[in-house]
Amino acid sequence: MSSLPLGIRIGAILGRMGLRGRTLVIAIPTVWLLIFFLIPFLVVAKISFSVAAIARPPYLPIVEWVDGFFRINLNFGNYLFLLEDPLYVAAYLGSVKIAGISTLIALVIGYPMAYLIARSEPDRRNLLLMLVVLPFWTSFLLRVYAWIGFLKSNGVINNFLMSIGIIDEPLVMLQTDFAVYVGIVYTYLPFMILPLYANLVKLDEAYLEASADLGARPITTFFTVTMPLSLSGIIAGCMLVFIPAVGEFVIPALLGGPDTLMIGQVLWNEFFSNRDWPIASAVAIVMLFVLVIPIMLLRWAQKEKPNET
Amino acid sequence: MSEVISTSDARPWTDPNAVPFLQIKNVTKKFGAFTSVYDVSLDIYKGEIFCLLGGSGCGKSTLLRMLSGFEGLTSGQIIIDGQDQAGIPPYNRPTNMMFQTYALFPHMTVEKNIAYGLKRDGLPRAEIATRVTDILSLVQMEGFATRKPHQLSGGQRQRVALARSLVKKPKLLLLDEPLGALDKKLREETQFELIKIQESLGVTFVVVTHDQEEAMTLSSRIGVMTAGEIVQVGTPREIYEYPRNRFVADFIGSVNIFEGRIAEDGESHVIVASPEAGLDIYVPHSISGVIGQKVAVAVRPEKVVISKDDLGDLRNKLIGTVDEIAYMGDASVYQIRLDNGKRVRVTQTNLTRSEESTLNYGDRVNLGWDGSAGVVVTS
Numbered sequence: 001m002s003s004l005p006l007g008i009r010i011g012a013i014l015g016r017m018g019l020r021g022r023t024l025v026i027a028i029p030t031v032w033l034l035i036f037f038l039i040p041f042l043v044v045a046k047i048s049f050s051v052a053a054i055a056r057p058p059y060l061p062i063v064e065w066v067d068g069f070f071r072i073n074l075n076f077g078n079y080l081f082l083l084e085d086p087l088y089v090a091a092y093l094g095s096v097k098i099a100g101i102s103t104l105i106a107l108v109i110g111y112p113m114a115y116l117i118a119r120s121e122p123d124r125r126n127l128l129l130m131l132v133v134l135p136f137w138t139s140f141l142l143r144v145y146a147w148i149g150f151l152k153s154n155g156v157i158n159n160f161l162m163s164i165g166i167i168d169e170p171l172v173m174l175q176t177d178f179a180v181y182v183g184i185v186y187t188y189l190p191f192m193i194l195p196l197y198a199n200l201v202k203l204d205e206a207y208l209e210a211s212a213d214l215g216a217r218p219i220t221t222f223f224t225v226t227m228p229l230s231l232s233g234i235i236a237g238c239m240l241v242f243i244p245a246v247g248e249f250v251i252p253a254l255l256g257g258p259d260t261l262m263i264g265q266v267l268w269n270e271f272f273s274n275r276d277w278p279i280a281s282a283v284a285i286v287m288l289f290v291l292v293i294p295i296m297l298l299r300w301a302q303k304e305k306p307n308e309t
Numbered sequence: 310m311s312e313v314i315s316t317s318d319a320r321p322w323t324d325p326n327a328v329p330f331l332q333i334k335n336v337t338k339k340f341g342a343f344t345s346v347y348d349v350s351l352d353i354y355k356g357e358i359f360c361l362l363g364g365s366g367c368g369k370s371t372l373l374r375m376l377s378g379f380e381g382l383t384s385g386q387i388i389i390d391g392q393d394q395a396g397i398p399p400y401n402r403p404t405n406m407m408f409q410t411y412a413l414f415p416h417m418t419v420e421k422n423i424a425y426g427l428k429r430d431g432l433p434r435a436e437i438a439t440r441v442t443d444i445l446s447l448v449q450m451e452g453f454a455t456r457k458p459h460q461l462s463g464g465q466r467q468r469v470a471l472a473r474s475l476v477k478k479p480k481l482l483l484l485d486e487p488l489g490a491l492d493k494k495l496r497e498e499t500q501f502e503l504i505k506i507q508e509s510l511g512v513t514f515v516v517v518t519h520d521q522e523e524a525m526t527l528s529s530r531i532g533v534m535t536a537g538e539i540v541q542v543g544t545p546r547e548i549y550e551y552p553r554n555r556f557v558a559d560f561i562g563s564v565n566i567f568e569g570r571i572a573e574d575g576e577s578h579v580i581v582a583s584p585e586a587g588l589d590i591y592v593p594h595s596i597s598g599v600i601g602q603k604v605a606v607a608v609r610p611e612k613v614v615i616s617k618d619d620l621g622d623l624r625n626k627l628i629g630t631v632d633e634i635a636y637m638g639d640a641s642v643y644q645i646r647l648d649n650g651k652r653v654r655v656t657q658t659n660l661t662r663s664e665e666s667t668l669n670y671g672d673r674v675n676l677g678w679d680g681s682a683g684v685v686v687t688s
């Protein structure tokens with residue numbers, strides 16, 4: 001036994017514990033999700049049902065042992081408050097709107113890019129993909145800051161446009177929703193391109209040829225063959241952009257104006273400025289459901305599909 | 310090998326005034342430094358079933374892809390129905406292609422796949438539905454209309470691909486290995502159907518195959534390709550009986566080749582002195598050449614007779630030993646070893662149902678062939 005390589009010995013031990021091959025492969029991410037997703041979620045969920053207090057931590061416990069009574073104090077007030085104050089509903093809707101529009105813009109820009117990369121020479125593809133992910137090598141914060149330099153009234157864009165005489169007065173771009181869209185689309189575009197590329201590169205050219213052969217012009221082929229066949233890439237890309245964009249707060253904080261209302265900022269304010277952890281937690285939990293429900297619907301819709309035939 | 314000629318008097322290629330429906334003029338296709346198709350010229354007439362026959366990688370698919378417009382030409386010209394196809398995109402060409410890989414749309418049902426081309430033509434719904442139903446019954450796939458391609462077997466997919474290319478009744482139908490995945494019976498039925506379709510619709514077919522028997526059965530004419538070039542064009546009978554060179558003789562059916570030199574060039578025959586056969590071979594109506602020129606004589610195995618008895622006054626006679634006997638049911642194949650070691654393949658039809666063959670291993674036999682059986686081929 002001792003002469004066996006370490007890996008095999010560990011494998012044998014795990015095997016005796018009933019963990020081999022497939023189980024192990026599934027077990028590792030499951031444990032990972034449990035530790036880093038489920039437990040924090042439960043902590044946040046717990047806080048969202050508590051009452052805020054000036055204390056450390058800044059909320060009252062939800063389970064107590066008082067005079068021989070085991071008391072559970074579940075406070076739904078935080079959730080009711082979210083409904084009462086129109087600010088929150090507006091912020092949710094604002095986030096979904098900004099994230100949704102940004103996702104669409106990213107799709108419209110990202111799809112042709114992914115398509116071109118997938119259709120270029122195989123040895124050029126890696127270079128082009130490198131260029132797509134290159135911005136990740138600098139800090140996200142720095143890149144968003146850099147946009148301030150571009151968009152501000154005496155920034156690069158305005159200076160350029162004024163110098164060639166297209167405009168006389170600087171355009172107000174910074175601290176508008178426009179700047180937020182620019183920031184979000186710019187930041188999340190690679191997340192749209194990569195899954196689309198992975199999907200489109202597998203698309204067999206023969207389908208496009210067959211479509212053309214049967215009399216379809218390129219535009220028809222795109223809508224009847226290319227797009228339906230890359231649907232899973234489109235969905236993956238949109239999810240990867242939409243989900244983080246809904247919760248985004250750095251970009252609206254830096255580029256957005258006072259009337260740019262996104263739930264990520266509200267959450268930040270509740271947590272750090274108001275130190276109202278229970279409300280902040282309730283905001284986070286609701287946001288999670290706002291995101292999870294469409295995903296579940298989508299998965300359900302996709303599962304239904306194969307049965308249609 | 311059977312031969313079905315669709316209409317006995319339809320031999321437009323023999324008519325000098327006939328205008329070809331499809332003209333391929335000196336077409337060459339290079340991929341980088343590699344020449345895939347080299348200087349191919351073909352005239353194909355309306356209503357023909359023209360088979361491109363050749364080994365793997367000889368450029369058959371490439372030629373079809375140039376006809377349908379997926380590959381540009383390096384040089385040359387393609388004219389379909391009087392119209393130069395240069396610059397015409399695939400979706401505007403009067404062709405439909407059945408792809409070697411089928412290329413059925415995976416996200417569409419069988420029905421939708423077949424209807425796809427008809428929809429693009431903007432046909433009314435009702436007509437699309439009837440045409441799809443008709444073509445599905447033609448390829449015996451009625452019960453599979455609502456399946457997706459991945460729910461079909463290889464042969465079923467092939468039939469759907471065939472149906473999809475047929476349904477638009479194009480002027481020129483290009484089929485790339487249309488029947489390869491079908492079992493023998495279905496293949497023969499489908500071959501027959503293709504001929505019927507051709508007769509009823511007057512569609513011109515160019516069919517790629519590497520199955521010589523299929524080419525024989527289907528085609529009005531065959532073009533034999535090797536290494537990107539067309540080596541011979543002719544009716545199945547011409548190709549089989551008068552192969553122009555060794556490659557064609559060898560590729561179509563099996564053949565005995567005897568090397569030799571021209572010893573005598575007569576009015577209606579040549580005599581080829583062949584040390585390999587140990588014989589001066591008599592060959593009629595052959596190419597004339599100079600005395601002493603190196604040639605080869607090709608003799609089909611079924612044209613050689615063998616017997617223990619004397620063969621009478623056959624033109625070309627040899628003596629050998631039975632080396633191998635393979636019983637094939639309808640025929641037996643014998644390998645006869647000549648005294649100089651050369652082996653000759655002989656096919657004899659099994660006319661009677663005898664338990665034992667009259668010839669056995671090791672028997673000394675006479676073999677020979679009629680004066681008209683051999684054909685001179687260049688190498």
Ligand SMILES: Nc1ncnc2c1ncn2[C@@H]1O[C@H](COP(=O)(O)OP(=O)(O)OP(=O)(O)O)[C@@H](O)[C@H]1O
Nearest residue numbers: 340343345364365366367368369370371372409519
């Ligand atoms: N896009 C391409 N780039 C480079 N070479 C190619 C390309 N397409 C085909 N070829 C080459 O051209 C030659 C002919 O290919 P083609 O597909 O026409 O053969 P084929 O006669 O159809 O063979 P098969 O019977 O195996 O289908 C092959 O050697 C192939 O490698």
Ligand SMILES: [Mg+2]
Nearest residue numbers: 369370409485
């Ligand atoms: Mg091929």
